[in-house]
Amino acid sequence: MANGFVLSRQRGSHAIFRNENLKVSVPVPLHGKNKPIPIGTFLAIVKQSKLPRDLFQ
Template sequence: MPMTAKEMIKLLKANGYVEVRQNGSHKIFENPQSERTTTVPYHCKDLPKGTEQAILKQAGLK
């Protein structure tokens, strides 16, 4: 089942990511410890499978 943007943001925050800025309907998160940055589109209910996988890979969670 695809994740929603809210679920993805909750997962990122649970893993130490903080929202650093927002550009339109995209929220940018950064992990201060690992200095990794990832962007979450916040304009659709379910994230497309490829987008979900890319965010997890960028965040180092996959």
């Protein structure tokens, strides 16, 4: 996966991605292929990932 994140596990409608180098786990909702992630949820994912925000622009 990108930037060192790999799928660690999945439970229900959430996938948990793990980065062993940063020692961080990030839950990502999987609520349908055509349903966009709300902006607040997206920003929380970016913050939890501990990656620079400019990587997501």
